[in-house]
Amino acid sequence: xxxxxxxxxxxxxxxxxxxVIVLVILMAATADLLYAFDPFRxxxxxxxxxxxxxxxxxxxxxxxDVAAGIVHGAKTSLLIGLIATLVAVxxxxxxxxxxxxxxxxxxxxxxxxxxIFQTIPSFIFAILLVAIMKPSIVSIVIxxxxxxxxxxxxxxxxxxxxLKNREFVQACHTLGMNxxxxxxxxxxxxCMSPIIxxxxxxxxxxILIESGLAFLGLGxxxxxxxxxxxxxxxxxxxxxxxxxxxxGVAILITVLAINLVGExxxxxxxxxxxxxx
Amino acid sequence: MTxxxxxxxxxxxxxxxxxxxxxxxxxxxxxxxxxxxxxxxxESGSGKSLTARAVMGLLPAxxxxxxxxxxxxxxxxVTKATYDRLRDIRGSEISMIFQEPMTALNPVMSIGNQIDExxxxxxxxxxxxxxERAIELLRDVxxxxxxxxxxxxxxxxxxGQRQRSMIAMALALKPQILIADEPTTALDVTTQxxxxxxxxxxxxxxNTGVLFITHDFGVVADIADRVVVMQHGIVVESxxxxxxxxSPEHPYTQALIGAVPSLMPREARSRSEKTVLxxxxxxxTFGGGRSFFGLGKLNREVxxxxxxxxxxxxxxxxxxxxESGSGKSTLARCIIRxxxxxxxxxxxxxxxxxxxxxxxxxxxxxxxxxxxxDPFASLNPRVRVGDIIAQGPVTQGVDRDEAIKRARELISxxxxxxxxxxxxxxxxxxGQRQRIGIARSLALKPEILIADEPVSALDVSIQxxxxxxxxxxxxxxNLSMLFITHDLRVAAQVxxxxxxxxxxxxxxxxxxxxxxxxxxxxxTRDLLAAVPGKEWKTGAKSTSVKSRTKSA
Numbered sequence: 001x002x003x004x005x006x007x008x009x010x011x012x013x014x015x016x017x018x019x020v021i022v023l024v025i026l027m028a029a030t031a032d033l034l035y036a037f038d039p040f041r042x043x044x045x046x047x048x049x050x051x052x053x054x055x056x057x058x059x060x061x062x063x064x065d066v067a068a069g070i071v072h073g074a075k076t077s078l079l080i081g082l083i084a085t086l087v088a089v090x091x092x093x094x095x096x097x098x099x100x101x102x103x104x105x106x107x108x109x110x111x112x113x114x115x116i117f118q119t120i121p122s123f124i125f126a127i128l129l130v131a132i133m134k135p136s137i138v139s140i141v142i143x144x145x146x147x148x149x150x151x152x153x154x155x156x157x158x159x160x161x162x163l164k165n166r167e168f169v170q171a172c173h174t175l176g177m178n179x180x181x182x183x184x185x186x187x188x189x190x191c192m193s194p195i196i197x198x199x200x201x202x203x204x205x206x207i208l209i210e211s212g213l214a215f216l217g218l219g220x221x222x223x224x225x226x227x228x229x230x231x232x233x234x235x236x237x238x239x240x241x242x243x244x245x246x247x248g249v250a251i252l253i254t255v256l257a258i259n260l261v262g263e264x265x266x267x268x269x270x271x272x273x274x275x276x277x
Numbered sequence: 278m279t280x281x282x283x284x285x286x287x288x289x290x291x292x293x294x295x296x297x298x299x300x301x302x303x304x305x306x307x308x309x310x311x312x313x314x315x316x317x318x319x320e321s322g323s324g325k326s327l328t329a330r331a332v333m334g335l336l337p338a339x340x341x342x343x344x345x346x347x348x349x350x351x352x353x354x355v356t357k358a359t360y361d362r363l364r365d366i367r368g369s370e371i372s373m374i375f376q377e378p379m380t381a382l383n384p385v386m387s388i389g390n391q392i393d394e395x396x397x398x399x400x401x402x403x404x405x406x407x408x409e410r411a412i413e414l415l416r417d418v419x420x421x422x423x424x425x426x427x428x429x430x431x432x433x434x435x436x437g438q439r440q441r442s443m444i445a446m447a448l449a450l451k452p453q454i455l456i457a458d459e460p461t462t463a464l465d466v467t468t469q470x471x472x473x474x475x476x477x478x479x480x481x482x483x484n485t486g487v488l489f490i491t492h493d494f495g496v497v498a499d500i501a502d503r504v505v506v507m508q509h510g511i512v513v514e515s516x517x518x519x520x521x522x523x524s525p526e527h528p529y530t531q532a533l534i535g536a537v538p539s540l541m542p543r544e545a546r547s548r549s550e551k552t553v554l555x556x557x558x559x560x561x562t563f564g565g566g567r568s569f570f571g572l573g574k575l576n577r578e579v580x581x582x583x584x585x586x587x588x589x590x591x592x593x594x595x596x597x598x599x600e601s602g603s604g605k606s607t608l609a610r611c612i613i614r615x616x617x618x619x620x621x622x623x624x625x626x627x628x629x630x631x632x633x634x635x636x637x638x639x640x641x642x643x644x645x646x647x648x649x650x651d652p653f654a655s656l657n658p659r660v661r662v663g664d665i666i667a668q669g670p671v672t673q674g675v676d677r678d679e680a681i682k683r684a685r686e687l688i689s690x691x692x693x694x695x696x697x698x699x700x701x702x703x704x705x706x707x708g709q710r711q712r713i714g715i716a717r718s719l720a721l722k723p724e725i726l727i728a729d730e731p732v733s734a735l736d737v738s739i740q741x742x743x744x745x746x747x748x749x750x751x752x753x754x755n756l757s758m759l760f761i762t763h764d765l766r767v768a769a770q771v772x773x774x775x776x777x778x779x780x781x782x783x784x785x786x787x788x789x790x791x792x793x794x795x796x797x798x799x800x801t802r803d804l805l806a807a808v809p810g811k812e813w814k815t816g817a818k819s820t821s822v823k824s825r826t827k828s829a
Contacts, residue, residue, distance in 0.1 A: 167655035170615050171717065175669040176642035189659040 007268040014264020020257035028074035035068035039224040043068070047240045058242035060233055066243060070250050072224040077254065080137065081206040084144035088206075089199050091145065092152025097183050099153070100160025111157070114150045122147035126209055130218045137220045140213060144206045155198055159191035193269035200262035204255045211251050226251050282453050282486040283309040283332065288346035290327050290336065290510075301327045301341065302510045309454065312484040314477075316497045316518075319507035320533070320736040325490045328507075329456045331356070332488070333373055334363040350454070369399045372447040376459040378439035382431040388415075388442045389427030395449045414445040418475060436601075437468035444475060451483055458490045465600035465763070470807035473500055492736065494537045495766070498522055498810030506530045522813060536741040538766040540811055542789040545773045549591040552627075553757045554612070554645070554725050556587040559621030561604075561611050561781075581607040583781040585621070587759075589725065594751065594758040596772030596789065598765060598804070604781035605761045606650075609729050612759070613647050614638055625725065643673055643721035648747075650730040652710035656702035662688070662713055663698035669720040680720075687716040691746060708739035712746065719750065726751075727759045732767060744771060765808050769793065777801045 008014060027034070037043075045053045046063040053059070057067040099110040117125075126143040133139035163169060164187065172182050213219055214227030215234075226247040233243025290302040302324040309315050319325045330336050332348055334355060348355040350371065358366070367373075375381040383391060392411040396402055402410070408427070415423035418441040431439055440460060447455055457476065461469040477500060480487055489500060497504055497518065504521040506514040506529070514527040525531045561582040581604040589595050597605045610616045612623055614630065623631040630641050646669075649655035656665055663684050670680035688697050691712040702710055711731060718726060728747065732740040744767065751758055762768050768775060769789060776786045777800065785798040796802045805811075 167649040167651055168657040170610075171647070171649060171655055171714075172668070173615055174613055174642060174645075174647050175672050175717075175721065176639040177668070177672045181672075186657055186660070190657070 004268050008264050011264045011267050013260050014267070017257040017260025017264065020253060021261055024074055024254050024257070025078065027071055028078050031071045031075050034071050035065065037068070039068040039072040040064060047236070047243075049240075050242050050246075057246045058240070060229070060240070060243045061236060066229065066246055069224050069229045070226065070247055073226040073229060073247065074250070074254075076137075076220075076223050076225045077207045077210060077251075080141055080144065080210045081203040081258075084141045084148070084206045084210075085199055085202045087141065087145035088149040088202060089152050089195060091149040093156050093188070093195070095149070095153035096156025096158075097160055097188065100157035101164055101179070101183055101187070103161075107157075110153075114153050117146070118150045120147075123209060123212060126213060127216065127218060130213055135213075135218045135220055137223060140210060140218075140220065143213070144209050147209070148202055148205060151202070152195065152198060155194055156191060159194065160187055163187045163190055197262055197266045197269060200258060200265055204258040204262070207251065207255055207258070280311050281308055282311055282351065283307075283488070284347075284349040285328075285332070286347045286349070288328070288331065288348060289344045290324065290331055291342055291344035293340040297322075298509065300344070300510055302331070302507075305346070305507075305510075305512055307505050307512070307515065309486045309488055311453070311486055312480065314480065314487040314489055314500055314502045316489045316491060316501035316504045317507060318491060318494065318497055318504060318533075320492060320738065322509070323507040324510035325507050326458055329373070329458050329488060329490050332454075332456060333367055333371060334358065335367075335373075365399075368395055368447075368452070369450040370452055371454040371456065372450070372452040373456040373458065374440070374443045374447045374460045377463050378436065378443045379431060381443055382439060384431050387428050387430055388434070392427075392442075392446050392449060395446060399450055410449070411445075414449055415442070417448075417479070418442070418445045419471075420445070435468075436464050437471060440464060440468075440472055441475065444472075444479070448479055448483070448485075452485065454486045454488060455480070456488045456490070459492070460489075461496065462491070462493070466765070466807040466809070467600065467803055469496075469809065473809070476500070493809060494522065494534060494737075495808065495810030495813075498813035506533070532738060536737045538741070538744070538764075538770040540766055540769050540793070540808060542769045542793045543771075543773075545788050545790060546593070548593055548773070551591040552588050553591050553625065554587070554589040554759070555622070555624045555627075556585055556612060557622040557624075559585040559608070559611060559623065560619040561607055561616065562619055581781050582611060582618075585781075585783055587776060587783070587786075589757050589759055591757055592751075592755055593773045594760050594771055596760045596762060596768040596775045597778055598762055598768050598775055599778035600763060600804075602780075603778040605763075605778050606729055607781075608778070609647070609727050609759065609761050613645055613727055639673075643669075644723055645725040645727065646718035646721055646723035647727045647729060648711075648714050648718050648731045651734050652707050652714055653734075655714050656710055658702055660701075661698070662700055662702065662705075665702070665713060666716045666720050669717060673721060683720060684716070687719055690719070690750070691716045706739075707735050708743060711735065711739075711743050715743075715746065715750070719754070722754070724757060725759065726756050727761070729761045730763065731760075733762065733764065740767070747771070765804060777804065 042063040043065040044055065044059060044063050046059060046061050048055045048059045050056065050058040055065055055067065057070065059065055095110050095114060099107045126147050129143035129146060130139050133142065169182060169186055172186055210225065211227030214225040215231040217231060219225045219228045229247040230244050233240065237244055285305060285307050288302055288305040289300055292299065292301050305328060307315065317325045317328060327336065327341065331343055332355065336342060343356045350366065355366070389411055392414060393407050396407045396410065411427060412423045415426055420426050420438060420441050426434070426442070434442065461472050464472060473496065476487065479485065491497060501518040503517050504515065505512055506521065506527065508529045514521060514525065514530045521530060522534065525534055559582055563579045563581055585608060587595065597608065599605045607616065611618045618631060621631060622629060625641060625644050630638065663681065666684035666687055667680040670683060671677055685695065685698060688695060693709060693712055702713065705713065731747065732743050735743060748771070750756065760771055772789050774786065775789050775792050776783045777798065779800050785792065785796065785801050792801065793805065796805055
């Protein structure tokens with residue numbers, strides 16, 4: 001563990017990304033303390049600029065507090081990003097593991113299914129799914145998971161293909177171990193590093209998709225979200241720039257930070273790939 | 278005639294901070310004269326390859342660099358040469374051949390093109406002249422149909438042909454020095470013998486100085502004029518081939534030479550009448566499948582195992598020897614049911630196990646176990662050593678506490694420290710890992726042990742220890758062993774009987790001593806004749822060998 005941290009530390013920008021993420025998480029966790037009210041509440045004079053009328057980052061056309069929206073929106077973004085990724089990684093591992101381990105006909109079938117999902121443009125597919133299921137936090141999570149698992153499946157399949165013929169796996173066969181145990185206990189732990197790396201990057205993508213959906217008005221109407229804020233302020237971009245700008249910056253910084261962390265994890269978990277200097 | 282080509286004085290090569298030792302090579306001095314072959318011998322990590330690379334200016338800078346001393350090539354210090362000067366020297370005045378010809382050749386360029394490159398960069402000749410020279414070179418290294426090989430890509434050639442092409446390239450500009458870094462290690466014995474002869478012939482023809490890096494004393498005996506022995510980056514002994522091989526002075530050299538298995542077969546032990554494993558008419562074919570939907574043409578078929586018949590008696594060691602691609606590993610994997618066979622019978626104690634499903638096979642698993650070739654690939658890096666050994670019994674339904682107790686016992690039986698139990702495989706060396714692999718296979722108390730090249734990835738000194746361990750265990754546990762190897766020296770020391778395989782067929786079987794003394798099949802004769810350094814170790818050393826066979 002200490003060597004993992006040492007390797008991670010060598011990548012300065014990854015450390016910076018981690019600090020930012022921790023700050024965003026803290027912000028989301030203390031949202032109800034910082035702004036102990038519903039972010040949809042009308043808090044004061046509409047379209048006040050940043051610092052005016054008691055609004056730190058200004059207010060929008062209905063007098064909602066932009067800063068409160070960002071803080072509460074962080075909760076939504078992180079939660080959806082994380083849960084959707086976990087679901088996607090789970091589906092991906094199941095598909096990839098069976099496909100890579102058993103090969104043959106099963107592999108053909110599972111991979112053709114994966115390809116069907118890969119050929120549909122993911123954002124449009126997500127819009128479609130949410131529109132069909134009615135916008136809610138659950139339907140958004142499902143939509144994001146459904147469009148992002150194929151990448152994981154292909155990755156896990158590749159790893160399983162490479163590992164299943166390794167001698168240590170053959171040794172397990174000669175001991176009479178059953179397949180499920182070999183997959184879970186022997187092979188899967190050996191492909192955790194790339195899965196963690198791709199998973200961390202998927203969180204960033206999931207946040208972007210969620211924001212995009214909310215921007216188009218397909219977010220959960222009862223939950224504050226960065227994408228919704230930008231959508232709400234979009235028409236007043238020239239007169240009230242702050243309504244769009246601050247949530248946009250929040251998305252930018254969070255996604256960038258997650259990507260930096262993903263990069264850092266990659267360096268730390270797959271040290272042999274690095275050697276660049 | 279005896280002009281000094283290369284003189285290395287007090288060479289130091291520094292490793293990056295945090296490495297196992299500060300210097301890869303320490304205070305090394307050696308010299309090479311025209312027409313001479315100097316062998317640099319040592320085990321892995323002795324710094325022999327880095328020495329060779331330093332001469333070519335090919336050290337992996339900036340991490341590893343020359344930190345002291347001189348490498349004088351015809352009076353010019355190569356360590357101080359500019360990059361451009363080095364490029365002139367490389368290929369034209371000093372050239373190098375590598376261990377693995379497949380990775381040393383560019384896979385997307387034809388052989389002719391790769392040879393042509395050397396001429397284009399170093400001399401000015403017209404295109405037709407260059408082609409003519411290249412064909413001539415390929416003919417010199419005894420490649421059949423040089424015109425055809427000019428247009429061939431590396432993957433279309435065999436290992437031996439690739440190495441010949443590499444040699445052709447290395448000798449294209451008649452270099453004064455040829456550096457050969459384990460050029461035959463990746464090749465089969467019969468090919469190795471041909472390549473060694475080729476290097477020798479080319480050397481006499483053009484009076485080249487050859488710096489030959491190897492770990493194999495058999496090769497040294499065959500090719501060297503003088504020998505330098507290295508250990509941990511330090512030269513421990515140097516002298517003529519006779520001095521070093523027949524009267525080594527340094528204890529390390531003595532130990533290394535002592536560890537080389539002799540070609541004198543062990544005395545066969547009395548053979549039990551009871552057959553524990555019987556294989557009849559076994560066949561295995563690879564390929565021949567079609568793609569998805571059954572479209573496309575049939576894949577090429579390879580018959581890896583053809584009508585193999587074997588029987589293994591209680592307590593004996595049967596060796597399966599053959600070169601790479603002979604199907605010996607496939608045979609082992611078929612017998613232990615890691616692969617399905619096409620046809621044939623495999624019976625343990627008279628019970629047919631071929632054709633059993635995986636579930637039906639499970640109760641038979643504890644009878645037959647396997648030790649794998651590569652100790653780095655055969656242990657799961659994420660599982661602790663204790664669990665690796667205990668997982669067999671646990672899988673077979675033994676109580677967990679009981680399994681752990683057995684694992685602890687086995688760790689001490691295979692000669693490891695008890696603390697190994699809680700460690701991960703990467704904390705161990707190759708030899709220690711192989712001991713762990715052996716412990717794992719013994720945890721189920723098998724009757725039959727299949728050892729698939731268990732020592733071929735190890736240094737000679739470690740190899741001797743592992744072979745001794747296998748011998749002890751076999752006697753202690755009354756194991757019957759199927760020992761797969763490509764190395765006839767190892768086979769001579771371990772096996773009671775031998776089966777010689779070629780192209781998936783067993784061409785000859787017999788008691789080891791009888792087979793060595795009087796080989797019937799021409800292929801067995803070829804194999805025996807190709808063993809490097811065979812005159813050296815059978816004659817002079819026979820006394821010490823005898824004492825070793827007795828104790829075994």
